Structure formats: C-alpha cells, structure tokens
Amino acid sequence: MQSLDTIEKFRQSLGLSQSAAKIYFAALEHGGATLTELARDAGLVRTVMAKPLNELFDNGLISKRQEGKRIKFYPSNPQELPKLLDRKRAELETLSKSLLQQISAPDKDMQIRWYSGISGIQTAIKEFFGKSLGDFCQFENADAYEFIGVTFGSEIVALRVKNQRKNKLIVIGTREKTGWYQERLARAKDELREVITISDEEYPFSANIAISQNMTIIFEYKQKPFALLIDNPLVAESMASIHKMVWERYAAR
Structure with a gap:
C-alpha cells in the first residue's frame, strides 16, 4: 500500500473522500480485486464501501467486471489522471x-x-x-x-x-x-x-x-x-x- 502522504495528496488533488482514495490504491495494488479484498486492504468494512465506490465510478477511476461467479474491481490507469483533472x-x-x-x-x-x-x-x-x-x-x-x-x-x-x-x-x-x-x-x-x-x-x-x-x-x-x-x-x-x-x-x- 502507498504511503499515507501519497494517498492524501491524491485525495486532495481529485477532491475525493479518504475512503475512496484508499480503495483506489488498494485496487492498484491488486490490479483487480473483489469487494472483500478491497475492503480488507483499504482498512474498511464492507458495509461502508458503497459510497466511496460510487465516488470512484462517477470519476471514472474504477470499473467492475463479472468473472465467473465473482465481481472484480479494476482501477483506471494512473496515466489517465491528468485527463480527469x-x-x-x-x-x-x-x-x-x-x-x-x-x-x-x-x-x-x-x-x-x-x-x-x-x-x-x-x-x-x-x-x-x-x-x-x-x-x-x-x-x-x-x-x-x-x-x-x-x-x-x-x-x-x-x-x-x-x-x-x-x-x-x-x-x-x-x-x-x-x-x-x-x-x-x-x-x-x-x-x-x-x-x-x-x-x-x-x-x-x-x-x-x-x-x-x-x-x-x-x-x-x-x-x-x-x-x-x-x-x-x-x-x-x-x-x-x-x-x-x-x-x-x-x-x-
């Protein structure tokens, strides 16, 4: 996981909540992860994941795909961040x-x-x-x-x-x-x-x-x-x- 300082700079630059920023970096670490994996690595409980995930979806920072019986979440390429800004x-x-x-x-x-x-x-x-x-x-x-x-x-x-x-x-x-x-x-x-x-x-x-x-x-x-x-x-x-x-x-x- 990236340092807290990096996560905070990322959060402030894009106007995201701290939870959304943590989820994005957790997704980057995995490349593709289930909801449970994201919650664990971001230090969050599953019941609070919906709102920060919607932040990421609205900003085009994360996407999801059905893989068999599992849904996995994938981060956008960090190279796309300047376009978002x-x-x-x-x-x-x-x-x-x-x-x-x-x-x-x-x-x-x-x-x-x-x-x-x-x-x-x-x-x-x-x-x-x-x-x-x-x-x-x-x-x-x-x-x-x-x-x-x-x-x-x-x-x-x-x-x-x-x-x-x-x-x-x-x-x-x-x-x-x-x-x-x-x-x-x-x-x-x-x-x-x-x-x-x-x-x-x-x-x-x-x-x-x-x-x-x-x-x-x-x-x-x-x-x-x-x-x-x-x-x-x-x-x-x-x-x-x-x-x-x-x-x-x-x-x-």
Missing part, C-alpha cells in the same frame, strides 16, 4: 461562468438569469422544471435534443411525469424531421403530453420557449448556445397567451 477543471470553469452570470444580473432579486453553452442550457432546464409551478406549455424545435442531448431530454421527461406535470407541446418542424420526438409523439398519453406539429416555414422559431405558471425559459443551441430563465409570473402569463393562440389555431384543424 482537465475534465474537472473544465466543469469548474463552466460552473464559475454560470455563477458569475447570476451574480452580475442587474435585478437584485434574480428574476432574470443567463446561462452560456450547452451545459448552461441543461442547468437552466433542470432549474426551470425543478422550480416551476403548475403545468407547462412549450414551443420546441424538432431537432432540439439532437443538440442538447437525447438522454438528458428523456431524463427531463421522466422527472416531469414523476411529478404528474402535464405539458402542451408545439413541435416546430415536420413529422419527417422530428427524430427523437417520434417516440414522444407515440407515447404522448403515457407521458402526460398533448402534441401538435406546426410548419417551420409558417412559424420559423429558431429558439425554444417553455412556460409554467411562474417561469419562462428561452434557449438557443445552434449558433451561440445560451438560456435565459425569467422568474416572473406576469411574463409567463403573457408568453402562455401567445402559446394558446397558436395552439387553438392548429388544434382546430
């Missing part, structure tokens, strides 16, 4: 920009928040669906989640359905262009959604808009990706009125 640095830079944008917002009660980049759009969408009140209505481009992530889109849908929040969705495009939305259209009832598709020639929306009782989010993802989150019920009411006019025009067809 680079990824963490990039994530922190994105987070710091997002925080600075919020802190520098002109309105002290933070009614308007600006987010940059695809990761910023994802952060804003999570906040919108997490803090909004009531049901939703949306204008959404048919190719939106090809840019911001189909897995992410599915997670947001699952969160909304779990909370029993309905959605009136206007997809802008044609049925041939809907891509990821084909499944959404097929499962509209199960996912508490009403959907209409409108022409992108008649309504050339390039940005996406979602509205709840108290919040509005506007995001654009193709040129200079950004999201604008507006926490104001009067703005939400006005945007919902526009959505209603378009909805009623097409729903009557």
